[in-house]
Amino acid sequence: KNPLTSLKTFTEYLPKKLDDKEFLLKFSNIVGSEVDRIDDLVQQLLDYGKPAPLSLRKVNIVKLLNDTIDIFNNNFLEKNIKVIKTYKDTRVIFINIDPTQIRQSFMNILLNAIESMEHSEVLTIDIIQTSESKVHLSFKDTGIGICKTDLTRIFEPFFTKKDKGTGLGLSITKTIIDNHKGRIYAKSDGKKGSEFIIELPLKPKL
Template sequence: MNDIQFTLSVEESPIFITCEKNQFKQVFLNVLRNAIEAMNMGGEIHINIKQGSDGACIISFQDQGRGILEELLPRLGEPFYTLKEKGAGLGLMVCHKIIKQHDGSLYYKSKVNDGTLVEITLPLAC
């Protein structure tokens, strides 16, 4: 779709988290939609799932899109804040809410013309 390739990298050992499936489907769809819309010339989206050194689950999405100015990153997830012409500013807000409800965190790293990394950290299931 849109000349975009997806690559998935998952650690060999199983990683278990406790979550509500439909809520996380919404999070992943919002993050991937943003990545796709940022890549109007195609490219790759790398999805990586691993266990962090602190024992948490880390799910990351790296795109090759147009990137975001560093000073705008702290505003991502604010209600009605958007960088899109036709965006409502609610997608990432919902993502933040869902991740927080699951005792996780969302982190962004971006560089203009060099893509954006979205990293979701979640506690492992006991």
């Protein structure tokens, strides 16, 4: 849904409801959340329209992953989502990446997983160095799943099945991973659950 529609509707009713405290409270909450949505959309459009150049440096990607997961702790608690890490938090894997952009890609995937799950679901996350030159990450949720036809389109710009989705999050994520000379893809049986897999070179040849 267009966030501007909600704002327009409420502003039209506002002059008639100035003495309605319940309406004013609801109005203030709606305006705040819809402005946040507009801000998020504008930022995603900027990110998509003009991707920032990569600023590579040597980073422990396991720590970066853990720090990004921690950002969503409140979201996990709100929906009672159990996060299972099938790797040791103390593991160290150094990789040449742009940490800001890779963190953004992790955030997009984690947010996508959270939004696809109901209460008391499970998110399983893994990271492993599969060879001397590659790192493999997996984000597997028990959410609603992705149908076969959508699997071929989920990384397309503006493709979304969400009422409040922009359809840019996964597209931006793919651009980030592609720019790192990596690979991202998704798997799902279409009924329940999906898995997003990222493969990154330790030293991308740009």
